[in-house]
Each structure stands twice: as C-alpha cells, then as structure tokens.
Amino acid sequence: MAKAKTAIVPTRSENYPEWYQSVLKAADLAEHSPVRGCMVIKPWGYALWENIQRYLDAKIKETGHVNAYFPLFIPLSFLEKEAQHVEGFAKECAVVTHHRLEKNKEGKLVPAGALEEPLIVRPTSEMIIGYSFSKWIDSYRDLPLLINQWCNVVRWEMRTRMFLRTAEFLWQEGHTAHATRKEAEEEAKKMLKVYVDFAHECLAIPVISGEKTESERFPGAVHTYTIEAMMQDRKALQAGTSHFLGQNFASSCGIQFQSEKGEREYAWTTSWGVTTRLIGALIMMHSDDDGLVLPPRVAELHLVIIPILHSEEGKEEVLQYADHLASEIRKIQYEGSSIRVFVDKRDMRGGEKSWGWIKKGVPLRLELGPREMEMKEFQIARRDKPHKEKISLKHSELSQISSLLQEMQNNLLEKAQRFRDENTVNIDKKEDFIQFFSSKEEEIGGGFALCHWNGDAAVEAEIKEKLNVTIRCIPHHLPLEEGRCIWTQEKSSRRVLFAKAY
C-alpha cells in the first residue's frame, strides 16, 4: 500500500521528536528566540496558555487561594538560607550583577554599577515569598495563608526543547502556610487533585498521580507529589507537582506563629505549580500526522467556517451568509459560554484554508458553498475523525454543535486513556524489564512498567544510568502488594511506575 500523504513530515513513527517540532511549526505555536534557551510563544500558542490560565485560575480561587505578585529577583543570601534548595538550583541560575551600562574606553557598552549583592532571577519563589510570609504571619488566626502567583521563572537549562524545557517559562506557583502538619499535607494533596482534574477535564490528558522518590524530590521538600502523563511515544511527561515542605522552609525563612496555646511554632508550608510545559504535553498527547488536535475546552476557536467560492459570482452572498451563520452559531452555548467561531475570508483556495485549520487543530470545520447555503444543510468535519468523514446538520439542528464538541472532548480523553492502558504493564522479571525498555530508537519509550522496587536510591540510579529509565512516581492508586524488587529480587511491598521520561 502506498504511504498516505501527511501534512506533517516526518510522521510520528518516522521520527517523533522531529514530528513534534514540525507540528509546532505547522500550527504556528512558538519558535526559537535569539536568546539561548528562550522561546517566543506566538499568538496561537499563547491563546492556549490564556485558556489554561482562565480554567485553572478559577479552580485555584474556588479552593480559597488568592493571587499576589512577588519580586522577579531573589537576593543570593536568601537563596542560601535553605541548603538543599540552593544546591538544587545553583547550577542553573541567571545572575544579575550590574544595574547599568556604560561605555568603556573603546566606546563599547559594558555592564557597570556592580551590585553589592548579586540577584538571582527567580527559578521558583519559596525564599522570597517565605520572607513575606514571615512578616504576614503572627498568630494562628493568620493561618492558613493561601497564595498563588502567575509569573515567569528562569532555569538555565543546557538542553532545551520548546515548551517542554526552556530557560524561561511561564507558570503558576502556589505557596501556602498552615498551623498543623496534617493540614499542610492535605493541602499538598488537594492541589495535586486539582491538577489531576484539570488535566482530565480541560486538557483531556489522563494522568497518574503519585509520590516522587527521594532522589526526584523538589530540593528542600519532605514529600513531592506529581502527575505523570504518557505521550504517544510512550514516554512519561511530568505535568505538574505539589510539594509538602514540612517546616524546612518555615525554619529557613522564619515563618513562625503563636499557637492557640500561646507557643511560638514554625508553620507548615506547601508549594505547587504547573507550567507552559502543559502546552507541550497537550501537543504530544493528541496531535496526529496532520498536525495539532485541540480538545474543545482549551481551543481558542471551536469552529471555523470556510467559504468555498468557485467563482466571483455569488461570492458576496456566501460571505454574508457565512457571517450570518457564525452569529447563529455563537448563540449556541457550550459549557456556559458562546461557541467560538471564526469565518475565514482570506483570499485563498478552500482546500488550502482547510489544511491550515487542520494543522492548527481547530475542533470543527464547516465548509460553506452556494449549495450548502441553498439547501440550508451543512457538512461539519471533526478534527479527531478522518478528514473526509462529515457530519451533516440541517439549519434547525445546529444546536447539536455543542454535543459534537462534548463528544470530541470525551473521545480525546478516552483515546488517550486507552493508549496509556494498552502500554502499561506489570513486569516482574529483570530480563523482561530490560527488554521492555530496550528499543532500538533511543527516543521511543517502552511504556509504563509497574514493578516492585526495594526502595534503594542506588538501585534507582543504576537503572537510570543503564536504561535511561526512572521511577516516575509511587502511584497513589496501587494497593500494597508483596513482591520482589525487579532489579535485586529483595522483598518489596508495592509497585512503582518506571518509564523513560521527558
């Protein structure tokens, strides 16, 4: 059989990493910037972030948190207060050392006005927010303190990939302080649950939630919880984390409160965040060999009307009717707001336009010619179905567009779940484990392997070194179970999730 022609070259099976870059480019989501490791998020990509923000911000506020804004810069001495924390970020810090530019003798502009103390561009804000918390909290009545911040952060990554790992990225970081250990632990878990629901509901990304092993913990955390998603190359992507920080940061930052009993105690804190990486996950999760596929809830446009004009004759009528149809469709409600419609009037062949919107992942396309106008019956293509497969709707049936969107949202989630489940296995023998993760293609993961592990970080490191496989998490949903470590045959009480990862 001849190979079908695809809009994206190479295809997923030919070269997954290059396919990813091609999808980004074809959908016009982002591009490299001249600043090492930093990207430009183009309008079609940024709209995804705006929709993610809108959806998630509402969930964060519903759970009682309020937004605030803290400085971009962190004095070096602040970062140093928490030994593990600074150790974790020292290798990837952008450091501000001067506060102006000046011409030197050769007339060349050079940094001048050396700062007394270097400033670090925030890689995360525990230390600077912790300072504020130490001033804001005085008594148990000030607790819990539930704050969130939307901002940019910088981590000087050496190997970057657009959306997945960039030197600068956008995120939200929640920071909370509580009077008791129990309450803070519950908060860290509650916010992880918010992320799980958000990934499922909004992004149609099924995730496995669990706890990170000690070696994968956030620097300074007591527990790090994570959500992990399986991409189409069967590798894992960490899509969000939530940390129970114990009293570590409270003690470094001096966050103390007077308890009901009148004693001075350190508060218990948490932090949690998701980043623009979610857009990378979204792309890799649903896209196909013809480009991006967007779940309706996060899509900037739900439906594009593409006027088909074979000649100049009747052109004005079709364009006018397209506008009329768009306003009719906008009256239909999808999840409490108007359906987002665009009429593509560009002076371009209809087929070219259609392919453009296919590559950009718009959920529904409606091609409108004189015949459809006359018959008042419309053919709608769904981005998650074969392009030639059309749903026929009479004018009186247009309200069904809302259900089409709902069905597509559900279908994407189910498809992703099916794929993940098909590629998740229990493995009990070392040779099977090695076989599972030994693909000829370095870039392709075997899938998710649920295996016993003896809890030893040295074993974890050895597996990582030999197979490039890591423990993604100790999944919350797995029951305790007697077994033997996949690597050492030592006794183990539960399975953990192994995978290659982004």
Added chain:
Amino acid sequence: MAKAKTAIVPTRSENYPEWYQSVLKAADLAEHSPVRGCMVIKPWGYALWENIQRYLDAKIKETGHVNAYFPLFIPLSFLEKEAQHVEGFAKECAVVTHHRLEKNKEGKLVPAGALEEPLIVRPTSEMIIGYSFSKWIDSYRDLPLLINQWCNVVRWEMRTRMFLRTAEFLWQEGHTAHATRKEAEEEAKKMLKVYVDFAHECLAIPVISGEKTESERFPGAVHTYTIEAMMQDRKALQAGTSHFLGQNFASSCGIQFQSEKGEREYAWTTSWGVTTRLIGALIMMHSDDDGLVLPPRVAELHLVIIPILHSEEGKEEVLQYADHLASEIRKIQYEGSSIRVFVDKRDMRGGEKSWGWIKKGVPLRLELGPREMEMKEFQIARRDKPHKEKISLKHSELSQISSLLQEMQNNLLEKAQRFRDENTVNIDKKEDFIQFFSSKEEEIGGGFALCHWNGDAAVEAEIKEKLNVTIRCIPHHLPLEEGRCIWTQEKSSRRVLFAKAY
C-alpha cells in the same frame, strides 16, 4: 472646631506623600520587598491589577490585537541597534552576566559561568519583538501585525515609590507594524483613545490626552502620545503612553515587506503601554482621609455584608440570613455579571469590621443585625458618602444596588473632573505662572496651567530646573490660538499643559 478623627494619619492636607503610603498600608495593597526598588503586590492590590487586565485586555482584543509572549532577556547587541533607544535605557538596566553559582575557595557562593554576551532584563521589548517581526513579515499581506504582551519589566530607578515608580513593574506593551505611515499614526492614536476611554470608564480617572514634546518622547519615537491625570495634590501623573515609531525601529530591526508594487519597504511601527502605575493613580485619585475608595467597576468586592451581633443569642440565625441575603444579591446583575458580595463572619466587633472595609475602599457596606433581619429593611452605606449617611432598602428594592454602584461610579468620575477643572487655568503672565507653581510645600503642585510656549527645548529645560514644572503634553483638545510664550514672550500658536508631575 475640633479636628475630625480620620482613619488615615496623616491626612491629605497634612502630608500628601505620607498619606499615600498610609492608605496603601491601611488597605493592605502592597509593601516594600527586601529587593531594592521592588514591591510585593498583596492580594487586595493584585486583584485590582487582575480587574484592570480583564477590562483592558477585552478592549485590546476588540480592536484586533492578539496576545503573545517574548523573552524576558534582550541580548546587549540587540539593544545597541537603536542608538537613541539604548541611550535612553542604559542608565537603568538590570544586567545578567552569569548563568550559575559556584563555591569559591572560601566556600562562598559566587556567580560563575560568565555569559559571552550580557543579557539585559527587558526594560521594554521593542528590540526583541522587532526581531520576531522581521522574521514574521514578508509581504504587505502580513500587515498590519497587531500584537500585545502582558508581562513584567525592569528599570533600575534610583528613587522609587510603590506603584508609581518601581524597579520591576507589570504592564502590557502593544507592538504593531503597518504598511503605511498613515495607518501606523492612526493606530498610535487609536490606542491612546482606548486608554482614554478605559481610564474614564473603568477607573473613573479623567485624563487629558495630547502629544509629548521632543524632550519627553520615548527614546527612538517620532511622536509620543500621553494621557495625563490630575491627582488630589494637583500634580500630574502620566497614566499611559502610545508611540508612533516611524520607520526607526523597523530600520534598526530589519522589518521589511514587499509592497503591492513589489518593492521592499520598511514597515511603520507603533508601541503603547500602561502599567501597575495605574493602581497608584487610582489610589491617589479617589481615596480620602479614611482610606481607599474604589470605583465599582474595578473593585474586587462590590458589597460587604457585616453581621452585627450584640450577643451569642441569635448569632447563628443572623449569619445564616447573611448568607441567604448574599446569594439574593449575587443574583442581581451589574454590567452583565453578578454583584460581587462577601459576608464578613470574622469574630470581631462590627465597628472594627466596618472601618476595615472603609479603609479597603469597598463601594457598599450593609450592616445586618437581628432588627434588619426582622424588618427586612437594610441600611447601606456608600463609600463615597459620609459614613453615617445610609440608604434604606426594603428586601423588594434590593435590585437598586445595581444603580447605587452605577451612581457611585459616575459620581467619582464627576468629582474628579470637577476637581481637575477647578484647578486648571489659562496663565498668560510669567509672574502669575511662577506664583502658581510656587507652593511652600515642595510636594504640592499648583494645578494644570495652560500656557503658550515658544517650542524651544531650552526654555522647557529652564522651567523644569527653576520650578520643577514640565510640559505634560500638547493637549489634543485645545484649538490653535495666537499668543506669547509664557517665559520669553515670543510668538506662539497654541497652549501646552504645564504641571508638576510624578
């Protein structure tokens, strides 16, 4: 007469700058951070920014612009491409010179990994966005290109004041490219108009729009347009600017396009922005000696219900009824959405609660005790009226709350307009001019003086040096008029706006 007790000390007339800081503190809007010149925007202050963003973002999108995101860092060589531009910002740049931290021989963490080229933390993004534009634009068909960005920027100011002038601030920056000079000039003016309307409608801040003189232009611009507001100390505050950049930046950044005639031409560009400074303007515009006063459109809460409990008896009933009343009021529409209500159940004296909300500027307060509950008649206090003056509403009249908010919004704007008009004068004699601006108090401005000026930058500089008075703008609304320069008696064809300024 004994001096009335005020919630804010000192009062406006006693010490305006200190009053401003006290209002900020009493309303819990923001505070100084340990990072020089940077502030922490606290939740009550940040909510104002979120509301400003929501309102203005919609206007920016309605006028055809889309949001995107560009890197935080600008390579030094990029900034240097536009001579005037780099000259304008060189003295206040945060410079990143290293990308990690390392322990030196004494075990002290110091910057390491020197960058080949220093990076500037964006003070504004013309040069980095211009680079993208040069790649995105190829033909006249790609124009106009209408982009906006919401982000943080850094200008290393030496004298800072919260919200009004800070080293890091939040803003939106629009950047557009056009095929013709005319279209770009119209765009710059159109966006200034968007700012004028936004300031009037949303913030109840009346502004005078006009053009800046050459010496006050944005570095590299051909025309800079501005909106100027009069604060209660009669000083001017620049609340937003819009720049027609000609082909200066297009030429520095290489933004060229093929015209319809097939020729390569430089594009015509604009940029325009408003910042968190608007929050400073909002505070100084409407607040009084008892604290913040918020226009309803930008207020995070429209109405607070304050349960008044004289004893434990009946407490539960009152609190329950308060919740019930809140949900009734939330059903009332104000400008297309629900009225934002909060029930203050804190365990605290009613009077103390009331004063807290007065200081925080909430438009309406409703005190609810057993008597109001029984009578189903409620007393509502409006923040812009004397605190003891109450509006009595029966349960069946609650829908009038929406009109109360509308009236308050209008009243604040009218009051501000009246104050500005009362303090704006035409001055034609040099001695009157000097007299007008010679207050004993350095911090108090005389008002707005509309005077003739010969157009000479040296005269402008002399006036600035002698009186600390600047030309805020050449107002758009003033007609041409023959006259004599206030300083030199030379002929002049129009008046300009002089004032002391923030």
